[in-house]
Amino acid sequence: MTALHAAITGWGEALPPAILTNEDLSTFLDTSDEWITQRTGMKERRVSHVSAVEMATVAAARAIACAGLTPADVDLIVYGGCTNEEAVPNSASGVQVALGATRAAAMDVNTACTSFLYGLSTATAMIRTGMARTAVVIGVELITQYMDWTNRNVAVLFGDGAAAVVVQASDRAEGLIGSVLGCDAEARQSLRVRGLGCSYANKAVSLGDTIWDFDGQVIFKRAVHGMAAASARVLAEAGVTADQVDLVVPHQANLRIIEAVARSAGIGMDRVMVTVHRYGNMSAATVPVSLVDALKEGRVKPGSLLLMPGFGGGLTYGAVLVRWGDRVTPLGESSMTLPPCDRTALELVHEIRARQDPHGRSAAGLMAPVFAESRVPHQG
Numbered sequence: 001m002t003a004l005h006a007a008i009t010g011w012g013e014a015l016p017p018a019i020l021t022n023e024d025l026s027t028f029l030d031t032s033d034e035w036i037t038q039r040t041g042m043k044e045r046r047v048s049h050v051s052a053v054e055m056a057t058v059a060a061a062r063a064i065a066c067a068g069l070t071p072a073d074v075d076l077i078v079y080g081g082c083t084n085e086e087a088v089p090n091s092a093s094g095v096q097v098a099l100g101a102t103r104a105a106a107m108d109v110n111t112a113c114t115s116f117l118y119g120l121s122t123a124t125a126m127i128r129t130g131m132a133r134t135a136v137v138i139g140v141e142l143i144t145q146y147m148d149w150t151n152r153n154v155a156v157l158f159g160d161g162a163a164a165v166v167v168q169a170s171d172r173a174e175g176l177i178g179s180v181l182g183c184d185a186e187a188r189q190s191l192r193v194r195g196l197g198c199s200y201a202n203k204a205v206s207l208g209d210t211i212w213d214f215d216g217q218v219i220f221k222r223a224v225h226g227m228a229a230a231s232a233r234v235l236a237e238a239g240v241t242a243d244q245v246d247l248v249v250p251h252q253a254n255l256r257i258i259e260a261v262a263r264s265a266g267i268g269m270d271r272v273m274v275t276v277h278r279y280g281n282m283s284a285a286t287v288p289v290s291l292v293d294a295l296k297e298g299r300v301k302p303g304s305l306l307l308m309p310g311f312g313g314g315l316t317y318g319a320v321l322v323r324w325g326d327r328v329t330p331l332g333e334s335s336m337t338l339p340p341c342d343r344t345a346l347e348l349v350h351e352i353r354a355r356q357d358p359h360g361r362s363a364a365g366l367m368a369p370v371f372a373e374s375r376v377p378h379q380g
């Protein structure tokens with residue numbers, strides 16, 4: 001049976017407890033709190049002590065409980081992110097088995113930082129066409145494990161985290177009411193992580209090559225342009241004006257990018273959710289974590305109109321428009337939690353650096369599985 005709408009009925013996040021501050025970074029990189037704060041707005045970010053699948057599973061379990069459902073009710077899991085432990089099996093299947101969501105189809109969506117927006121659009125389309133009725137869409141990233149910790153241009157920008165939403169078939173005019181997705185592929189080489197993927201296994205990339213190809217200024221300009229254009233188009237196509245948007249929940253790569261996008265849309269920063277200072281850029285996890293934080297802070301009201309623009313490697317971009325439903329409080333809570341972490345964020349980073357060679361580029365450090373296998377998260 002087809003549904004007219006796909007409402008967001010559950011939400012949850014899983015943030016690793018270890019916090020890496022700008023001061024921590026300046027103990028081993030030629031950088032400073034002043035530079036990072038002024039250029040990016042970032043103050044802290046999280047470093048995970050568990051696998052991406054574990055973070056994703058906890059976030060998904062919390063979202064499912066929030067919707068008043070059980071894993072058995074879920075028939076689709078969309079795992080959005082670009083830091084998969086392995087290509088085969090996919091990561092969504094790891095979440096499926098850890099949750100016990102045995103009825104669910106499980107697929108990965110990798111469009112880098114926009115993976116959650118692409119995943120939410122895909123799940124919504126599948127629900128509207130009757131291919132699914134209850135989906136969990138996850139945005140998750142474990143970037144610290146493949147960061148080039150010798151490169152201050154990128155090492156200060158990213159952090160780990162996960163969040164998920166439940167999307168359900170609905171007769172009410174809720175959920176995604178507009179979606180614009182695109183890809184500025186001409187600039188795809190401006191953000192590239194060498195050392196991950198098949199080209200590395202085939203030795204097309206030698207050990208001496210740069211790991212992160214990253215042209216910050218090119219990305220900056222194209223990000224602002226892509227997010228602003230997608231936002232304008234999604235509003236126009238839905239027949240709503242910027243004044244009617246209650247809250248913008250943007251991708252958080254840089255506070256200056258967020259401000260430029262808001263300015264271009266004619267929306268004041270008082271209507272923009274900003275989390276970049278506390279989590280840095282968590283890639284695919286950034287938009288859903290910001291959404292969950294906005295709900296926790298009471299910034300999403302019944303019936304709110306939310307604009308969520310994003311961009312990422314590819315360079316993919318997009319903007320979705322969401323009409324929130326009546327409920328802004330969880331129906332239930334999951335007992336699933338991340339296991340405790342007995343190390344500081346700085347200790348975790350030094351462990352990762354020790355696995356990499358002096359140039360941060362060893363095959364063992366990059367290619368060896370970081371976690372022996374994905375464990376089932378703790379039942380608290």
Ligand code: ACO
Nearest residue numbers: 031032035039113152153156216217219220253254312313
């Ligand atoms: N600490 C101190 N100095 C630094 C650091 C650092 N961490 N990083 C760079 N610098 C230096 C540079 O070496 C340069 O020095 P120079 O003038 O002597 O050559 C100087 O600071 C200025 O560098 P710029 O690159 O011009 O700095 P800019 O103001 O453009 O800010 C930044 C850089 C923050 C990366 C910005 O360009 C940006 O945010 N870009 C887009 C965001 C982005 O790419 N996000 C991540 C990828 S997209 C996604 O979300 C997947």
